Amino acid sequence: MSEDILGYRGKRVVVMGCFSGTGEACARQLVALGAEVHGADIRPSPVAGLASFNSVDLKDPASIAAGIAAIGGEIDGLFNISGLPQTFPGEDVVTVNFLGIRQWTDGWLPRMRRGGAIVTVSSLGGMNYLARQPLLAEFLGNADIAAGRAWYLANAERAGDPYTLSKEAVNTWTQKSAPGLMERDIRINCTMPSPIDTPMLNDFRKVAGDAVLSAFARAKGRFSSPEEQALPLILLNSDAASFISGVCLAVDAGLSGGLATGVLNLQEMIAEAMAKA
Template sequence: MTGETLSYAGKRVVVTGCYSGIGQATARLLLDLGARVHGLDLRPNDLPLDGFTPLDLRDVASIEAAAEAVEGRVDALFNCAGIPPGPPPLDVMKVNFIGTRHLTELLVPRMGSGGAIANVASNGGAGWSRNVPRLLDLIGTDSFDTAAAWFGANGDDVPAAYSFSKEAIIVWTLSLSSTLIKQGIRVNCTSPGAVQTPMLDEIERVTPSELIDVMAQPIGRRSDAAEQAVPLVFLNSDAASYGNGVVLPVDGGFLAAQAIAQRGAPASPGRR
């Protein structure tokens, strides 16, 4: 791999959630790599973006206006926007999955062969494999409104909207990767663990800090947003040209340790 394959010089990219956290860190890194960045969020940041459009992923009109405001081709899309547990469950679903999907579907026609999409999921969605039939029902809906109606009818059977929304992002990524690759467009996602961002501050208002810190093991610390931006930028770069349908844990080894523990193997290295 050379420096050129990670370069974004001349590429036109879209970053949702650019105001703060992982989205802002991703936009900053892309600017450093030469990208022309169009940011989408409720509020602008102070980065020298190529363009910015307000976006409310809970609202169809806002999503469609934002997509229309993005000019020209799109070489890469970074879906970083998200909200934590706490708001109404339907709002959580709209921002974290339903609205994100709708925006993506509007921007895909602007992408050509060599394009790439990177979504931000979460370790909170790690249980997706236990819910595949129900998740496929949701993903099989054909519009923003029908997806919202599906959740309205089935939300009482969903134990936690935040986790379910992140499970949906993962299963949608896997499904979309097998269809868009026929157009030469790759689709991947990251699965962050505990990331010290304003969103985590909101999560700590409803979740005890000691539970969050469990997810910071075995590395023993929370990550910062920049540590999450680098894998996202890599996945959408030419350096990852054969990477498609990847769900990449960026969690300091939490899921790996859990997988070993569930199988009764020792979590520490060494032989017996």
């Protein structure tokens, strides 16, 4: 077996969202693994060794198209790591977290080599996606950013929390896309992280409160580090995962498994965290 089991040496990859947090950690590790890494974000990336960096606003279709054209060429891997919390306007949250990511990905698909792979960061906040398929089908049925934003604004009340909606959409889109993309030998997966110790955690704290965040950190007793979320992304897009596609991978130290099987009870964990506060 090759020592380069992940197979990134000499591969050409794009990391959307490499300004900070998981995306920054991912880009740094990919550079270290010998990949040709092209970064994109709305803010400049501090990662040394990038082959290029382009400023891209995922709310703006023209910016998305310009970013793809500026990087150009063919790629082997696409990492979609950008995201907004609920402290931003709902229509921007669903755009950056899903609608813009989908358009960005669609723009890269004609440039993706056979054997290529796509991975997107979703969230445990989207883990109830299978129970909301009729509504999500409506949302995903909007072909572009403008139509998707209009749908959200017209349906915000029944759609609920925009962050949850956007992550449920990522999970659904990932699994719906997998069979068709596999016909072209392209894989697509996503991860569902538990809370991560990044600057965005403060935004989630404002929305959810300390008790809820503490409950979601219960399985491990702490929040995840950016590196602990970056490495599973790298694995899913690597040669080592060549037979994995259409997976929504929980990266949460066993939390979602405990909740699904009844070993853990979220409401009890929140109550316990509130009692300790």
